[in-house]
Amino acid sequence: MIRSALLIAKKDLYSELKTKQVLATMIIFAGLVILVFSFAFDPANNTTKAVIPGVIWVIIVFSGILGLNRSFISEQRNDTMQGLMIAPMDASSIFLGKFLANFSMMLVVELVSLPFLFLLFDFQMYGGFGYLILVLMIGSFGFISIGTFLAALAANSKSSEMLLPLLLFPVTSPILIGAVQATKIILTNIEKLSSAMAWIQLISAYDVIFFVLCFILIENVLEV
């Protein structure tokens, strides 16, 4: 199962590397979000610091949606989805493969856009770099895993680009609340690390529950 999942992830990333379509769109979109936020909140103002944790997650969520939308729609053009489904492997390995591809693309986007955000907003970080990475990792993990699952679900609809955000945002909202709170604590007052850890535990619990649930239920979504 792991092998075929890795194969699918490799296929997706390889075709992405050839076209660079989705990744470029995601990164440019992330840049545009930063630009829009610089208009909305004056970067010279000191209170802007308070919104930075929120901006980080807005970038992740919105550029993530773009990538997630493509991940199953792109399989539709030549009906390759049908091919994947009748291939001799579990539906869960399709899910795992797609998840790995989306997750690695998401990490690339974060790696590029977040340093830019800190740079452009002239944000001084007070330690806790490792914790920030941890929050980003588990937050994106949960978001992308449910996102991949719901993208597979929404891909059955003709208007899946419109349907996916409606499905995804309410379901992932607890993760987003927790992630924003934890990021805020880590970036602004690291002394309250214990409450940040409580939020991190909450997100991890979510991640585990939903990942297992998606794993079980994907059989019913990807049915020929």
Add this chain to the structure above:
Amino acid sequence: MSANLEREKGALSSSEPVAEKGILVPKILFGATVISILASIYLIFIYSSIEKTMGVVQKIFYYHVASAWCTFLAFFVTFIFSILFLAKRKRIFDTYAYVSAEIGVVFTTIVLTTGPIWAKSSWNTWWAWEPRLTTTLILWFIYMAYIMIRQMDGVWDKKARLASVFGIIGFIDVPIVFFAIRWWQSKFHPIVFGNGPSQKGGGIEPDMLVALLVSITALTLLYSYLLQKGVTLENMRIKVTQYKEKLREDLEN
């Protein structure tokens, strides 16, 4: 064009399942609903005492809580029937899940309307971004999304499958709504039953408890009546679609 037409699988069942029971059950439910709602109105406005600090406004509490209870019940029924559908693949389970979700959204809307009315007079604000309110709102959005999945185009069994999956995923949110008060330590909602965090407890007068229990029963009966009616209606709709399909086939041949 005919490629887009929805082909209903399975021929019409020749047997007509209209038994005595099929007519009697909704009648009993209807009568019980009317009687219990009237009784609850009497208990709320005349029998139960007026709350000390909030005054008459507190009366909205009975239907607010009862609707919240019905919301949970409705979504729980959707959850159960979603699992049943995925296991057994019978259309009737899917119909129950769908109708129950629709009623659940209506009750959530009632909760979200009576809540602010009450909040305005007791907390002096229409809305507070307090965990329980927020999660109820999220719950409402989740089940709106569920209904959106139902509105998708395609054959019914695909829609039913996807909606069941989403019904299960969405229901995971319900316990969070219920336990939110303990997880996030809210400051607004009192814990009415049990001792509460301070071990003093909000407490509830016995006559108020009677009124509350009767209104919960009334709305639960209303819910089951609506569910029964909705399922009957949905079954009729399915039958009409099948007849139309049959007619079309007859015309083609």
